[in-house]
Amino acid sequence: MIFRSKGYDYNELARKICSINLKQLSLDDLYLNVLKLFTQTVGADAATLVLKEKESYAVKQCLGGDGFTFRVDDYSSLINWFKKFRRPFSRQQLLEEKLFSPIKSVGLNFFIQLQSEVCVPLFDKDDFVGFITVSLKKSKKSYRGACLQVLDWLGCQFALILQNALLQEKLSLQNMELDSVKNLKTQIIANLSHELRTPLTGIVGFAELLAEEIDGPLNREQQKLVSQVLQSATRLTKILSSLVDLAKLEAGNLPLHVQQFNLAPLVASLSDEIPLGAGTAFKIHMDNHTPYIYGDLNLVRQIFKNLLDNAAKYTPRGEVQVSADKKGEMLEICVADTGIGIAEEKLHRIFEGFYQVEGGLTREFQGPGIGLALAKKLIELHGGRLWVKSQVGRGSRFYFTLPLKPIVIKHRELAA
Structure with missing residues (x-):
């Protein structure tokens, strides 16, 4: 029992609440763990959780006691009282305090049906979302003062955890x-x-x-x-x-076959495949001394092919070049061109599938607009990232990183 002779150990309770929250339990297990904490805290054997579902209420979890059904229609006046009173109250209070006289009869029936001695209403801000009932204490003592206060505090903490858990389930x-x-x-x-x-x-x-x-x-x-x-x-x-x-x-269904290799010969092998215009030069500033990267050879080739095709397409005259520089545990590659460039306000969309920069000179350039989107996904699959710097009329620089050490791929992280 989490109890002290002079009160309740709220620090210990907070630790246990955090522990429950961090376990990322299923909703049923979460409900059961919370009911156990409620009963352990006050020294009871049984507890029940009832939550709102659309326009009705349903029993979500029972700890100890006998199973039962809960008909909200029988207690609509009591639920309205919950919404106004907003604090835990006991069967003893119904019998002794005039404040509860309007709901005394229905309240006693409520406690008898749910086999309980105290009720803790649950709120999400101003919205009433349900309640927890707890049985008679093992000591037979009534629920008063500090005991009702700790139940109120526990109810507030659980309401926060509950909303987070429901959001997580919805997201899942x-x-x-x-x-x-x-x-x-x-x-x-x-x-x-x-x-x-x-x-x-x-x-x-x-x-x-x-x-x-x-x-x-x-x-x-x-x-x-x-x-x-x-x-x-x-x-x-x-x-x-x-x-x-x-x-x-x-x-997340594209497999990755990782090996170590040098990029220089790979890029050189693409020189005959790039659709360069008659007035466009292609330069490679890499050699056998360029640090080796880890990746899927075919997919990395596809990355370069897409970026170089894009650079060549938008550079009718000028220069396309590739360079690389070691940055920590990654190799930073730059595919640069002296082509038409991209307006700053359109940069954030160029990695979207099926998007093409429109207007002016770009209308003459045809294509489905998926090359950059595919390159970005392939780079992310390798644990790298892709970004661009560009200026209209002066060309673009596409930077991306590839790992210099073996990597572990998590396909689900790609789905974005």
């Missing part, structure tokens, strides 16, 4: 619903991609046959049209792959 349910939606989205995109890949493969195959001029030579106009078909089909195939990868990332 919402997260489960979001996970379900994300998994559904992933499945839909995967199915759509599968259905589109088959005809796309056929289109690419026939276009390649035409380009090889197996059935005879093509004139210049025909060659141009076949080339456009091939480019469009190839671009659409890449878009589908990016969509599937992005959906898998958001659902």
Whole structure:
């Protein structure tokens, strides 16, 4: 029993309340632990928790005693009294104090039905949310003075814990619903991609046959049209792959195969794949002495491909360059260009999926707007981060970090 001859040890009670709160229990276990604390504190055997549910009330947990049902309609006048009185009161007070005469009869029936001696109302600020009843003390002593005060204090503490627990449960349910939606989205995109890949493969195959001029030579106009078909089909195939990868990332279903490697040869291998304009130079300021990073080789390659494609697309003339610098336990990489740049007010949106900077020169640049979103998710999957600095007319610098030490991935942290 948490009791002192001259009163109750509130410090010890506060410690126990904090301990219950920090355990992150299920609601049923939380209710049971709180009822145990109530009974231990006052030296009783049984307690009951009743909480509001929409327009009614329900018994949520019983400790000791016999099970029962609670009909709120039988005690509506008593509940209205709870809302006004706002303090614990006992069966003894109903019998002895005139203050309780308006509810004496219904109150006694209430205590008999709930097999209790004292009732502690619970409030969330000004809202009445339920009550806890406690049985007769083992000592047979009545509930008075300091005992009612400590029950009032415990009721206030539990009301705070209760609201936090209910919010946590609501958040947990919402997260489960979001996970379900994300998994559904992933499945839909995967199915759509599968259905589109088959005809796309056929289109690419026939276009390649035409380009090889197996059935005879093509004139210049025909060659141009076949080339456009091939480019469009190839671009659409890449878009589908990016969509599937992005959906898998958001659902936390993209595996990571970590190894140690140097970025310099990886970036160099991309030089022939970047769609650079005739007036755009590509420079790599990295070599074999650049610190090795840990990551998934294919996914890191995808990060660079997306960022370099983006830089090349918005740099019709000028320069695209890649550099790296060690920052603590991370390698900070910069993909810089001297292209059209991005207005400051639009920087915060460029990592959103399907967003493109609009207006002026940018209308001529085509694409689905998912490359940067995918790069950001892939970088976060590696425990790094991506940010940008840009100025209209002077180009952009995309910075990101990758780990220099082995990492542990937690997929659920990606879903944002």
